[in-house]
Amino acid sequence: MTEITNPHDRFFREALADPKVASDFLRYYLPGEITELLDLSEAPEPMKDSYVDPELRTYFSDLLYKVRLRGERDAYVYLLMEHKSYPDRKVCYQLLRYMTRIWDNDLRDLDNLQPIFPVVVYHGAATWRLSDRLQDLFDELPDALRPYTPDFRYWLCDLSSYSDDELKGEITLRVAVMALKYIFRPELPARLHDIFRLLHEVISQPTGLRALEVLLRYFSVATDQVTGSDLRRAVEETFHEEGEQTMKTIAEQWIEEGMKRGLHQGFVEGQEMGLREGLQRGLQQGLQQGLQQGLQQGLLDGIRLALELKFGFDGLALLPEIARLEDIALLRAVHEAIRFAETPEDLRKVYQKM
Incomplete structure (x- = not known):
C-alpha cells in the first residue's frame, strides 16, 4: 500500500x-x-x-x-x-x-x-x-x-x-x-x-x-x-463523567504511537548513518544517535497532542520550553505528568524542578 x-x-x-x-x-x-x-x-x-x-x-x-x-x-x-x-x-x-x-x-x-x-x-x-x-x-x-x-x-x-x-x-x-x-x-x-x-x-x-x-x-x-480545546470540551460534555478519562486514555495512546514512530525513525536514521560510515563503530553510533533523536521526536509529538487536548492553546504555549529538554528520561516524566497536572503551570513546575 x-x-x-x-x-x-x-x-x-x-x-x-x-x-x-x-x-x-x-x-x-x-x-x-x-x-x-x-x-x-x-x-x-x-x-x-x-x-x-x-x-x-x-x-x-x-x-x-x-x-x-x-x-x-x-x-x-x-x-x-x-x-x-x-x-x-x-x-x-x-x-x-x-x-x-x-x-x-x-x-x-x-x-x-x-x-x-x-x-x-x-x-x-x-x-x-x-x-x-x-x-x-x-x-x-x-x-x-x-x-x-x-x-x-x-x-x-x-x-x-x-x-x-x-x-x-x-x-x-x-x-x-x-x-x-x-x-x-x-x-x-x-x-x-x-x-x-x-x-x-x-x-x-x-x-x-x-x-x-x-x-x-x-x-x-x-x-x-x-481547536484542541473545542474537541476536549465537546468530548467531556458529551461523555460527561467518562470524558476526562477518555481524553487521558487517547492522549496516552497518541504518546505511545509517537514513541513507536520515533523508534522506527531512529532505527532507520541509525542504519543510514551506519551504512555511510561503513564500519561497525559507525553503525552503533548511528543507531544510538538515531534512536535518541527518534525517541525525543516521538515523545515531543505525543506531548504536543496531549497538551493541546488537555489544556488547549495554554498547554501548547509550553511546547517551546519542553522542546529544549534533551534528556529522554525527563521527557518521559513530562508526558507522564500530563495525566495528573491540573493546569499548565502545574506541569511547568514539574520539569523546572527536575
Missing part, C-alpha cells in the same frame, strides 16, 4: 478498515440494483494496492474491494475519494486510467477481466454538477465515432447531499461519514456534539474508543475550524 500522504486519506482508510463498516458502506451507499448483485454475507476483501498517481495523492484516495456476486463470480468495487473542495471534471478519465491498471493485473494473474463498479466519493463544499460519463469529456464526438470510443459512467456518492438522518450503517460508519461531510463546511463546530453523541453507546467498546481516537486525530490536523 502506498504511503498515506494527507489526513483525509488516512481517515478514509481507517474508517473503512473494519470489514463490517466496509460492508455497510457498500450496502447503503451504492445503488440498489448493484447491491442486489452483491453477496454481502461475505465481507468485501480489501486489495492492498493504490492506483492513484503519486502527484494526485494530495487530492485523491482510493480503495479497491473484491466482492462476491450472487452466482459465485467475483467483481470489484473501486472507490475514488476526492478531497478537493471543488469537483474535478477530469475524474472520469482518471478513473479509466486506474481501472485499466486493475485490469492489467487481472490479465496477468487470471487471463481474463472481472467487472469493476467505479464509485466517486465526494465531500467538498461546492455542489457536484459534472457529467458522470466519459464521452462527455469530448467537446464534439460525431455519432459515427461513438461506437469506437470508450465510454462508461461512475456512481457519485456525494456525502453533502445526504441529510444527517439519512446516514445509515454501523455507528462508526455514520460517524465517519458525518465527519467527512462537515470537514470543509463552516457548520463543523456546531456539529461536533452531534458527531460525538453517535459514539456514546459504543464508547465503552474498544472499537468505539478507537473510532473516537481516529476522529479526534482527523479533526486536529484536517481543519482549522476547531
Whole structure:
C-alpha cells in the first residue's frame, strides 16, 4: 500500500478498515440494483494496492474491494475519494486510467477481466454538477465515432447531499461519514456534539474508543475550524463523567504511537548513518544517535497532542520550553505528568524542578 500522504486519506482508510463498516458502506451507499448483485454475507476483501498517481495523492484516495456476486463470480468495487473542495471534471478519465491498471493485473494473474463498479466519493463544499460519463469529456464526438470510443459512467456518492438522518450503517460508519461531510463546511463546530453523541453507546467498546481516537486525530490536523480545546470540551460534555478519562486514555495512546514512530525513525536514521560510515563503530553510533533523536521526536509529538487536548492553546504555549529538554528520561516524566497536572503551570513546575 502506498504511503498515506494527507489526513483525509488516512481517515478514509481507517474508517473503512473494519470489514463490517466496509460492508455497510457498500450496502447503503451504492445503488440498489448493484447491491442486489452483491453477496454481502461475505465481507468485501480489501486489495492492498493504490492506483492513484503519486502527484494526485494530495487530492485523491482510493480503495479497491473484491466482492462476491450472487452466482459465485467475483467483481470489484473501486472507490475514488476526492478531497478537493471543488469537483474535478477530469475524474472520469482518471478513473479509466486506474481501472485499466486493475485490469492489467487481472490479465496477468487470471487471463481474463472481472467487472469493476467505479464509485466517486465526494465531500467538498461546492455542489457536484459534472457529467458522470466519459464521452462527455469530448467537446464534439460525431455519432459515427461513438461506437469506437470508450465510454462508461461512475456512481457519485456525494456525502453533502445526504441529510444527517439519512446516514445509515454501523455507528462508526455514520460517524465517519458525518465527519467527512462537515470537514470543509463552516457548520463543523456546531456539529461536533452531534458527531460525538453517535459514539456514546459504543464508547465503552474498544472499537468505539478507537473510532473516537481516529476522529479526534482527523479533526486536529484536517481543519482549522476547531481547536484542541473545542474537541476536549465537546468530548467531556458529551461523555460527561467518562470524558476526562477518555481524553487521558487517547492522549496516552497518541504518546505511545509517537514513541513507536520515533523508534522506527531512529532505527532507520541509525542504519543510514551506519551504512555511510561503513564500519561497525559507525553503525552503533548511528543507531544510538538515531534512536535518541527518534525517541525525543516521538515523545515531543505525543506531548504536543496531549497538551493541546488537555489544556488547549495554554498547554501548547509550553511546547517551546519542553522542546529544549534533551534528556529522554525527563521527557518521559513530562508526558507522564500530563495525566495528573491540573493546569499548565502545574506541569511547568514539574520539569523546572527536575
